[in-house]
Amino acid sequence: KDLRKEPHTYFSRRNGGGGVMVWGAFSSAGTSQLAFLEGNQNSEDYVDTLGNFLFPFAHEHYGEEFVFMQDGASIHTSKYTKSFLDEENVKVFEHPSLSPDLNPIENLWGILARHVYANGRQYMNVEELTVAIKAAWSGIGKPTLEKLIQSMPRRCLAVLEVKGGKTEY
Numbered sequence: 001k002d003l004r005k006e007p008h009t010y011f012s013r014r015n016g017g018g019g020v021m022v023w024g025a026f027s028s029a030g031t032s033q034l035a036f037l038e039g040n041q042n043s044e045d046y047v048d049t050l051g052n053f054l055f056p057f058a059h060e061h062y063g064e065e066f067v068f069m070q071d072g073a074s075i076h077t078s079k080y081t082k083s084f085l086d087e088e089n090v091k092v093f094e095h096p097s098l099s100p101d102l103n104p105i106e107n108l109w110g111i112l113a114r115h116v117y118a119n120g121r122q123y124m125n126v127e128e129l130t131v132a133i134k135a136a137w138s139g140i141g142k143p144t145l146e147k148l149i150q151s152m153p154r155r156c157l158a159v160l161e162v163k164g165g166k167t168e169y
Contacts, residue, residue: 019126019129020036020037020126020129020130020133021036021037021038021041022034022035022036022037022133023035023037023049023053024053024105024108024137025053025054025057025058025105026105026108026140026145026148027057027058027061027062027145027149028142028145028146028149029061029062030061030142030145031137031138031140031145032053032054032056032057033053033056033057034053034133034134034137035049035052035053036130037049041075042075043075043078043080043081044080045075046075046076046081047080047081047084050084050085054068055088064089065089065091066090066091067091067092067093068085068090068091068092068093069092069093069095069103069105070092071100071103071105071106072099099159099164101155101158101159101166101167102152102155102156102159104148104149104151104152104155107148108140108144108145108148111140111144112133112136112137112140115136115139116129116132116133116136155167
């Protein structure tokens with residue numbers, strides 16, 4: 001058995017750990033404040049998150065007119081959420097559902113996770129994890145965000161080339 005070819009091993013903690021659910025947004029102007037969410041989210045919770053976290057960020061940097069990109073989660077596409085976004089005159093960037101290759105926030109979550117768990121770091125409780133997430137999020141610089149945004153034309157072309165299949169993104 002060649003130990004050099006052993007698959008990577010990942011560890012998880014069951015006792016005393018816990019996880020967190022986080023919502024955030026970004027643009028070329030920077031990152032929004034993170035929302036740490038409790039429990040299962042419904043459309044009303046999501047709309048509250050948008051009102052409390054997206055709108056202050058977007059209005060500060062872009063005024064009343066901005067384009068918002070989100071994934072196809074059911075609470076994002078519900079009648080309640082769509083109605084709210086329509087009432088607020090928010091333009092939503094339409095893209096195919098289940099297309100993470102076309103949503104750069106997915107890459108940003110990966111970057112964040114790599115920073116938080118660098119060198120196999122484990123956290124003893126939710127508070128430690130929350131502090132680490134906030135620190136990593138605030139450390140994401142504009143060059144990273146701009147690179148993700150500038151990758152969009154290449155992402156679109158790559159998705160077209162594989163006829164909607166999986167890409168390197």
